[in-house]
Amino acid sequence: MTTRPGLFISFEGIDGSGKSTQARLLAERLRGAGRDVVLTREPGGSPGAEEIRALVLRGDPDRWSAETELLLFTAARRDHLERTIRPALDRGAIVICDRFADSTRMYQGLSRGNLRAAVDTLHALMIGVEPDLTLLIDMDPQAALARAKARATAEERFEDFGLPLQERMRAGFLALARDYPDRMRVIDGAHPLLSVAHDIDTTLAEHL
Structure with missing residues (x-):
């Protein structure tokens, strides 16, 4: 059980799974209930981390090696932790x-x-922090990739690796959920939007 005053919830899933939408909707519901909520993202979530985000999510798929990406993401996460996540948790958000x-x-x-x-x-x-609850939005990789590509944003570097990466990612995330059953919950993202939101609320209530 966490000893932090606040509660740290992360959303995970392959690109196009709907996790960003569900994170935003959950934040809106909790704020509507009078809770102090900080909605943030990675990479990003602080000024320095947002600058790194522009480096790693844009450009040619082979722009960075996996090793370089790891260092960049860790640097962004450290800044995010120091400037956004930890202060919010400390005040009970x-x-x-x-x-x-x-x-x-x-x-x-x-x-x-x-x-x-x-x-x-x-x-x-460098980080030493895990979320109290991780909601893994699971979805068919082909459908998720089509949804992600339809967004047509400038941040498509990882989507450009194609379906094989999405398939490996989905299998990896599900394996990770089995490795961390105490904090990770799998939510079926193929259901309608409000149905997924209901499943998230039920899971959150059970966790709390």
Whole structure:
């Protein structure tokens, strides 16, 4: 059980799974209930981390090696932790984060190289924080990729790796949920929007 005054919730899932939408909707519901909520994202969530976000999510898919990405993501996460997450938790807020360390465990630690041990070592040394609850929005990789590409944003570097990466990511996330059953819950993202939101509320109530 956490000893932090606040509550740290992360959303994870492959690109296009709907996790960002569900994170935003949960923040709106909790604020409507009178709770102090900080909705944030990774990479990003603080001025310095947002600058790193522009480096890692744009450009050619081969712009950075997995090793370089790992260092960049860890630097962004440290700044995010210091300037956004920790102050919010210390004052008793609920922090809802769209992606956290589990994404790095998957994207750089599993799917783009055999760097999982390095990811966990850097996380232990420089971050040392896990969410109290991680909601994994699970979805068919092909449908999720089509949804992600339809957004047509400038931040499509990882989507450009294509379906094979999405498939490895989904399998990796589900394996991660089995490794961390105390904090990770799998939510079926193929259901209608409000149905997924209801499942999230039920899961959150059970966790609390």
